Amino acid sequence: MNNKMRTSFLAWPYALWVLICTIFPLFYILxxxxxxxAGKLTFANLIVIADPVHLKSLWLSVQVAFITTVICLVMxxxxxxxLHNLKIRNKSFIVFLFILPMWxxxxxxxxxxxxxxxxNGILNNILSAVGLPTVHILYTKYAVIxxxxxxxxxxxxxxxxxxxxxxxxxxxxxxxxLGANWWTTFTKVTLPLSKDGIIxxxxxxxxxxxxxxxxxxxLGGGKVLLIGNVIEQEFTSARDWNTGSxxxxxxxxxxxxxxxxxxxxxxxxxxxxxx
Amino acid sequence: xxxxxxxxxxxxxxxxxxxxxxPILVLIVLSFNNSMxxxxxxxxxxxxxxxxxxxxxxxxxxxxTLRITLSSSILATILGTSAAIGIHRMKKRHAAIMLGATNxxxxxxxxxxxxxxxxxxxxxxxxxxxxxxxxxxxxxVPYVIFNVLPRLQSMSDVCYEAALDLGATPVYAFYKVIxxxxxxxxxxxxxxxxxxxxxxxxxxxxxxxxxxxxxxxxLYTELRKGIQPELYALSxxxxxxxxAMLFIINYKGNDSKKEVTN
Numbered sequence: 001m002n003n004k005m006r007t008s009f010l011a012w013p014y015a016l017w018v019l020i021c022t023i024f025p026l027f028y029i030l031x032x033x034x035x036x037x038a039g040k041l042t043f044a045n046l047i048v049i050a051d052p053v054h055l056k057s058l059w060l061s062v063q064v065a066f067i068t069t070v071i072c073l074v075m076x077x078x079x080x081x082x083l084h085n086l087k088i089r090n091k092s093f094i095v096f097l098f099i100l101p102m103w104x105x106x107x108x109x110x111x112x113x114x115x116x117x118x119x120n121g122i123l124n125n126i127l128s129a130v131g132l133p134t135v136h137i138l139y140t141k142y143a144v145i146x147x148x149x150x151x152x153x154x155x156x157x158x159x160x161x162x163x164x165x166x167x168x169x170x171x172x173x174x175x176x177x178l179g180a181n182w183w184t185t186f187t188k189v190t191l192p193l194s195k196d197g198i199i200x201x202x203x204x205x206x207x208x209x210x211x212x213x214x215x216x217x218x219l220g221g222g223k224v225l226l227i228g229n230v231i232e233q234e235f236t237s238a239r240d241w242n243t244g245s246x247x248x249x250x251x252x253x254x255x256x257x258x259x260x261x262x263x264x265x266x267x268x269x270x271x272x273x274x275x
Numbered sequence: 276x277x278x279x280x281x282x283x284x285x286x287x288x289x290x291x292x293x294x295x296x297x298p299i300l301v302l303i304v305l306s307f308n309n310s311m312x313x314x315x316x317x318x319x320x321x322x323x324x325x326x327x328x329x330x331x332x333x334x335x336x337x338x339x340t341l342r343i344t345l346s347s348s349i350l351a352t353i354l355g356t357s358a359a360i361g362i363h364r365m366k367k368r369h370a371a372i373m374l375g376a377t378n379x380x381x382x383x384x385x386x387x388x389x390x391x392x393x394x395x396x397x398x399x400x401x402x403x404x405x406x407x408x409x410x411x412x413x414x415x416v417p418y419v420i421f422n423v424l425p426r427l428q429s430m431s432d433v434c435y436e437a438a439l440d441l442g443a444t445p446v447y448a449f450y451k452v453i454x455x456x457x458x459x460x461x462x463x464x465x466x467x468x469x470x471x472x473x474x475x476x477x478x479x480x481x482x483x484x485x486x487x488x489x490x491x492x493x494l495y496t497e498l499r500k501g502i503q504p505e506l507y508a509l510s511x512x513x514x515x516x517x518x519a520m521l522f523i524i525n526y527k528g529n530d531s532k533k534e535v536t537n
Contacts, residue, residue, distance in 0.1 A: 007445070011361025011373060014354055014416070018376045021413040025391030026379075032394060079291050082284040093525045097292065102474040103517035104299050105510050107494045111502065112298030115305075115313060122301065150294065203382065211384030214476055214495070228386050235390060235481070245394070248387045255384060 032245035045246025054230060054247065061227040062254070064141060065210035068148040069156075072205045073198065075149070076156035080197075081190075083157075084164040095161065098154045110147055110218045117143055117219070139221030147215040148208075155204035163197025164190070199262055207255055227251055299514065306507035313502065323508040330505045332493065337509065339404060340473070340489040347411035348468035354412065355419025355468075356461050360453070362420070363427040377421070380414045388414060389481035402484025410482040411475065415468035422464035426457040 036042045048054060083094060101109065116122045117138040124134040137143045167190065175185040213228030220226075227247065234244030306324070310317030327333065362373050380388055392413060396406040430453070438448035476491040483492055494506065 008361045008364040008369075010357040011365060014358030014361065014420075015373065017354060017413075017416070018373070021392065021395075021409065022376055022379050025388075025395045028394040028398070029387065029391040075291065078284075078287060082288055085284075090525060093521070096521050096525070098295065099470060100514075100517060100521060101295050101299060102470050104302065104514045105490055105494065105506075106474050106476055107491050108302055108502075108506065108510050109298040111313075112301040112305075115301050116297060118314070121314075150298070153291075153295065207382060207384055211386045212477075213386065228384075231386055231390070241394070244390065248384075248390055251384055252387055255382065259382060 029245045029248055032242050033249040034246075036242055037240075045242045046250060048243055048246060049250045053225075054227070057225045057230050058227045058250070058254075060141070060224070061210055064145055064148065064216075064224075064226065065206050068145050068152065068209040069202055069206045071145070071149050072153050072156040073202065076153060076160055076201065077198075079157050080160035080164055080194075083161055095158070098157055102154070106151070107214065107218070110151070110215055113143070113147055113150065113219060114138060117146070138219065139223055141220065141224050143219040144216045144224050144226075147219040148212065151212075151215060152205040152209055155208075156201035159200035159204065160194055160197040163194040163200075167193045199265070203259065203262060206258060210255065210258075211251055302507050303511050303514075305504065306511040308504065308507075311501070311504060323504045324512075327505045327508050327512075330503065332497075333490075333503065333505050333509060336488045336490045336493040339487060340491075343404065343407050343411060343479075343489060344469060344472040347408045347472050348415060348465055350408075351412045351415040351468045352419050352461060352465040355416045355464060356423050356457070358416070359420045359423035359427060359457075363424060377417045381417050385414075385475075385477040386481075389478040392478070393481045396482060402482060402487075404483075404487050406482045406484065407479055407487065407489075410478050411472045414475070414478060415471050418467040418471060419461070419464035422467065423457050423460040426460035427453070430456045 033045050034041060034043065036044065049058065083091065086094065088094075114121075117135075118124075119134075119136055119138065121138070127134050137146070171189060171193070172185060175189045180188065211228045211231075213226060213232045216224045216226045216229055228251075231244050231247045231251065234240050234247065238244075305313060307319050307321070308316055309320035309322070358373075362370050365373065389410070392406075392410045393402065396402055396409070400406060435448055435452045438452050439445065443451065476495065479489050480492050480495065483489070488496070490506070490509075494502065497503070
């Protein structure tokens with residue numbers, strides 16, 4: 001026990017760091033949100049969310065984030081499952097292949113999707129070559145969703161894969177020994193035991209897709225205005241830091257609310273760590 | 276039946292990899308494209324690779340990016356590893372508070388983190404390369420902590436205490452007993468911090484101030500002017516370096532695993 005006290009001092013610099021670089025900034029943004037540019041207390045910056053333009057973009061953001069998260073989950077779970085069942089030696093290598101794209105500049109990768117999706121782009125060339133109808137989705141919200149699924153898919157795959165690798169093979173074997181078929185084993189054993197990974201994945205995808213503004217700028221062509229775009233414009237072109245902070249606080253509340261809902265679903269007690 | 280299942284799963288993995296790597300293929304092809312336009316193929320050329328070293332805007336941005344990424348991920352690894360060791364030794368209640376606070380940058384939207392740090396920095400220091408480094412440490416430390424902490428939790432304290440009982444100094448006992456156990460976690464934490472920092476746009480964008488540009492923010496501001504094709508060449512090279520590194524680490528990792536099992 002004595003030992004415990006002795007080495008915990010190693011976390012003190014970090015505690016100070018958290019205070020200055022995590023807690024303080026949040027109070028700062030709150031401070032800006034509830035004052036006007038003369039420094040007087042006001043709730044006007046929070047009420048602007050009721051403005052139809054802002055409400056519309058918030059609603060669109062929630063829709064886009066929700067659809068992105070669902071698509072990512074549906075695409076990622078089989079990937080994680082297949083990876084987990086893969087019987088090869090260099091499994092970590094395959095896992096790293098999902099992180100590797102991040103080493104190519106994020107913005108360039110999204111721009112490359114413009115090339116792929118544009119009206120006479122690569123995808124449509126391929127489609128018309130094999131005689132299929134072409135698609136015209138660039139600069140619509142569908143392109144934005146595709147870009148986000150592309151960008152955030154690894155954040156869904158990795159936590160689910162990690163959760164799956166913690167399940168002991170014995171449990172799966174026991175299930176099949178006791179007569180469960182593949183489907184029953186999956187729904188009664190594998191799926192419930194990987195719940196923590198699913199929840200981490202959902203959070204890691206939902207939050208950034210709710211707040212991103214770059215993907216919607218590049219693939220939405222300025223026509224898809226998400227709440228992140230509104231906040232960015234308040235800080236850059238409108239130079240209204242108070243309104244921008246107010247909207248950021250609203251966004252935070254939304255994130256916290258969805259977190260709360262997720263925690264309701266997640267009744268396990270071993271929470272605390274996201275990754 | 277199992278053969279069919281194997282086939283479909285391989286096919287599905289292939290499809291996912293195609294989806295993830297298609298834009299990268301496009302960028303690699305564009306780096307050899309003898310045309311300023313992104314949509315026209317003008318023949319094969321290496322001129323963008325040749326022009327790269329003399330392109331000052333890109334080289335300056337690359338330098339800034341590398342300085343920010345390396346310094347922030349190294350500092351985040353040091354801060355995060357010592358934090359993880361400290362948190363591991365804390366009383367449960369205190370540890371829970373620290374972990375809760377550590378989750379904040381992960382749960383917060385990037386744009387909110389970026390803006391809140393910008394508000395803090397403009398009040399107390401000025402925006403520049405230094406503020407970006409601080410901001411990058413802020414969002415990458417949690418990745419280090421959450422990679423190191425599970426390693427600590429899965430090892431027993433008995434060995435460390437035995438080492439102390441046998442007369443080792445705490446530093447020596449740490450180096451001989453704890454360090455070898457946590458080093459994979461430290462390494463993967465460092466790699467994640469590096470990747471996150473390299474891939475970040477939003478937080479850099481808000482905390483950088485005028486005049487400082489990483490590759491991402493430079494691209495964003497020059498978007499209307501059109502992309503300099505040298506950028507395709509540079510990112511192809513960066514990607515290849517990362518790929519090569521991955522290969523080397525992979526083989527090294529395999530070797531060390533063999534040593535442990537033997």
